[in-house]
Amino acid sequence: MAKELLSGNEAIARGAYEAGITFASAYPGTPSTEILENIIRYKEDIYSQWGANEKTAMEEALGASFTGARALAAMKHVGLNVAADPLFSASYIGVTGALVIISADDPGMHSSQNEQDNRHYAVAAKLPVLEPADSQEAKDMVVEAVKISEMFDTPVMIRMTTRTSHSRSAVELGERQAPPVPEYKSDFAKRNLLPGNARKRHAAVEERLKKLAVFSDGFAYNVMLKGKERVGVLASGVSYQYGREVFPDAWFLKLALPYPFPVKLFQRFASMVDKIYVLEENDPIIETFARLAAPQKEIIGKDVFPLLGELSQDVVRASLGLKDLTPRHSLDGVPGRPPSLCAGCPHTAFFFDLGVLKVKSRGDIGCYTLGALRPLSAMDTCVDMGASITVQLGIEKALEKAGKSVPQVAVIGDSTFFHSGITGLVDVIYNQGKSTVIILDNSITAMTGHQENPGSGKTLLGQEARKVDILKLVRDGLGIEHAYEVDGYEVKAIRELLKREMARPEPSVIVVRRPCVLLYRKAKWSPMAVDKEKCTSCKVCLRLGCPAISSDADNKSLINEALCTGCGVCAQVCAFKAIHFVDDRGLHINSITLESFAGGGKR
């Protein structure tokens, strides 16, 4: 069969195809997003969709499994927190068709708010977890997960990490297995977790774990490699690769199925060596089991290797005192290059206005979290998906009790609002909050790379979908009387609305609408330019944090034509009318009305 260079995420998608999976659901989140984006390559064979959040995605996959279909749910590590409720129930219920859950962890927090180790979830929910070490294994593990799931009547988790998800290596492609034919048959005793049923299911789960532990001892991908020295390395995931770089002569035990831990296999391995290094990212999970299985053996783990951040061959060497990682050349004076809102971002004007009004907002998760960074600096909290609205309500109520009040603005994006903002807004109404909630609606899930969502008008497969109208949902559905919509490029209108609604002693919602600027790319727009005669070097335009604006040698503002999208926001904030459109190419980006903009991404 052909060999291809695949990322870990592409390999998971390929594995889903080969394993006869026919249902896949996910909510996008780095580093897991490309799994579903690649599963659509196999759309003839696999039904796939975005869920509104990870919990809905996992429950839908479980439902599919009830019919005997093989199902997959994918999410980033913190997404599994949202889906933890169905995860624990699914463990008790078991499966009919296989249920494979992909958790993509993010050691090093490249794009996340924490670096939790989701293997803990496998232990807590008492289900097996597989940990691939490269793309080939990522593909193979999906096929194995399907087998294990159906053989042991259990959901199976696959723990990816940023490095396994986003590294490419060669993968040998295989044939697709014929999927089972789905049919819904009722199974009350197994699937209705009333306490009477659930007690019996718990007993089944404990039995299952014992059998899985025996299976783990003989699992073909838990591999022992002979070494030349009596030194052993126990490793799982990509850490195995780092170990091979650092310890060329050691014995290796590579665990692709770290839980349930293969106790007998490990004890055999331990008898071959005098001491064992344990390499794993984040928490000491296999290390803990290893210490229990061989209490007399010298084991070196998290006492030496870091709990924080990713490992690498450098980090492993440095931990053992084999390499000094002090930079040879000092990087003092090298300015950082933090991420920022794009030139023409429809969120910029809003954050600028908050700055003018001297208001810090409660933030949420998405591109707009970058409104927290200099020079906009207009957001002081970012907790988790949906927490802008609820954290703010807590602040408001606690202050109110003490007779105090401060301007209360929560900021959330469209996709995050659908994910878990709606319930928070229900709390605001129900508990008579007075918050002003800003929904930054750019009609796409932008941060993760432009995925469709319930408001974008298209499905994962690009088919037309009914749009959930945020303004209607809020005003007519939840009954928030003061709900308004404003164009994201209208600096003054946004500011006036903000002032008015923050002062109102009632809950209000402002939907700041304008599609993500990256969706407009097909057209050529007139960029902006600075009239040097009129520019007074006041630098107000620089406070937008627009990547297209900088200062020239004369300290006057300068607009980079190649980056400028012509959104016109800088012209609106310039008090000296020093910024204008370069030419009239027939169209300005801000002349496209929201109504005339066709919905959906990938245009």
Next chain:
Amino acid sequence: MKTKSILICGVGGQGILTASDLLSDVLLEAGYQVKKSEVHGMSQRGGDVISTVRYGDQVFSPLPALRETDYILAFEKLEALRNINYLSDKGIVLVNDFEWQPLPVAAGLEKYPQDVVAQLKKLAGELVLIPATRLAGELGNDKASNVVLIGLLASRMDIDKKLWLEVIRRKVPPRFIDLNLAAFESGFQFKA
């Protein structure tokens, strides 16, 4: 063969991942084992981006090691400097002669160092500055600067030129093939 490492760096949106994909495909075609790593998400919004490629007979880690990286291919000068500690003693640094101010610099909060090239010169076994953005612009599209840089890298590697051209023909959308072949050639032939 000892495993070799190449680090490609620049600013989000410069075509870094496309370039490292192309490089990886050529190396696979040339019969090597190849591992490539990249970073997505938060770090792509105008932030610095790194992609690394390692190749050899048997490659384990997808990440390069400090002071052990054979080539740095930088799409922007400051980014070459930011990653210079990865370079091996005799390592080769190929840099697009192009400045892109980071936002804190543009906003007047920090300064873009004026001696980037001088600093690089001290540290590199070989340093080549190439006006890749300008060369690509002259060919009709400055977005092809990534392939100009790949052409320059190819001129310093021991891989049959035909393989590079084949992979470009195979991987690039048909209407961009001629542009990219020309971009590759201009990098390959470049004399400082």
